[in-house]
Amino acid sequence: MATFFGEVLSVYSRAVEDDDEEEELDENEEDKQIRRELEEKREVHLNWTPEVSEVLRSGNKLQCADFILAVGHNAARFLSVYVLTSENWDVVGRASLWNERSRPAAGKSSEDSICVFYRNKDNPSVLICQVTCYIAEDQLFQWAQKVFDCLQHRGLNVTVLSDASVADYKTADYLCSSTAPFLRSLHTTAFSGQPVCQSLEQPNIITGLSAAVLNHCQVHRIAAIAYNCYSDIIGPDSVTMETYKPALTRIGKSIQLDSSPSTDILRKFVKTTDIQSNLYI
């Protein structure tokens, strides 16, 4: 849509275009081929270590009692700072995917933009996954399905930590800046524990990967809880990271939570995005 001043506004519409239906009709073999190839390119691939692949190949599934998934920079860095520093963790696999927002790996190491799975050395039934890359809407369902296909469902407890913006949080009261960051939880019917924070109030909803995981767990009757951390800061910061701490106390027995990480470690994980903000140079 163009305005009087010539700028182009993208108009958001809840209506669904039905024009593509006509296109489908005169789609020839070449179009179909392109579509197919695009779809193949967007597939989610899981690359497990040889040891894990061996287990999966023999028809078994990964024994897992606690699966902790961190979605977003603050959630992932929280795990890096408070949990993964203990060096008690092995990388067991990665998920790789391609979509329109994937950047070529130039300049950045590929580890930064990938989902990584870690397993505890002492207690192999604890699995952690950090996701910091963008997963497109059509890849979310597939991701959840492929990952959970590899895990043993019996006795599985899923904890999802996920970043959210306080701007997306709806409440009748005005949120003053001192309230953020805060946690809200949403759990499946099979979850029997006690959430460590307030439940997510209507009309708020959870979207993205945490929603895909919750949906999968709900229909397959897996105990799962998602903690959304609503923060008013863009980019990683230590206060937001710390908000996740109570969420992991429940599984404190099986994993060691480093309650007071050294400032060096914190600095290492918070610093990396400084360069992107050049507003006040």
Added chain:
Amino acid sequence: MFIALENSSPSFKDFTLVMPAVAVGNVGQLAVDLIVSTLHMSTVGHIHTDCLIPMAGNNPYPTCKGDAEEMHTPAEVYTAPELKLAVLQIRAPIIQNKSKRFRQLIVSWIKASGFSRTVVLSSSHAYQRDDKQLQGAPLRYLLTPSLLKVSAEALKELGWREMERVAAFPGLTDANAEPRLYIPGGGITKGLYTDSCAEDLPLAVLLLFCSEGDNIPDAFTLVNQLNDWLHLLDNPSQEPNKWKVPASWSLLFGSGIPPALF
């Protein structure tokens, strides 16, 4: 695919299915919300598919504090067995390029479940109406041949109008061009209707011409019209508040405003 909540699959034999099409102003979805919340329908299962964008939330229709914490998914099926009514609520948009697959999934589920009839609540862009469509009330219906035999009379009595076919090339007088069914902004409505015609499914489309904005009044209009036909709420007194607005409709226009503003 349909996944039942309980271990045994519920029977939908001879049930009427009401479902929305994700369309302009979400009118169909809002109308379905009103039905589920007013009739206190219970969840019997989910439609778990990769065709919908994932979302999750707590109970959209809480009646007391105790049942607010209950997770709900993008597409769920509710029933009211005493009314022989099943409702499919769709809460998320369909992923681009997957609407055809989603339609096929829904049509095959409807076929397998043995619903006696299906009513699709939908909407279409008001601004794209042609001269004929501008006349009269903004409600239109469509019936597949197999439902036409049964329900045509009932709908005629209600005084509803069938959705007009529009000229394929407006302004041109081409004798060969056949008028076509055109539902702009209607999402899968047209596809679902044509698929049902081909599969000989008893399906009705009830649609409202509307524009995007606050579509709550449109939802009331549509659900009241549906009630005139199906008599879901046999309330002789025509009080306006017979439908119960669910809690999930709150804060449609954002959060509270800072008190320091005043």
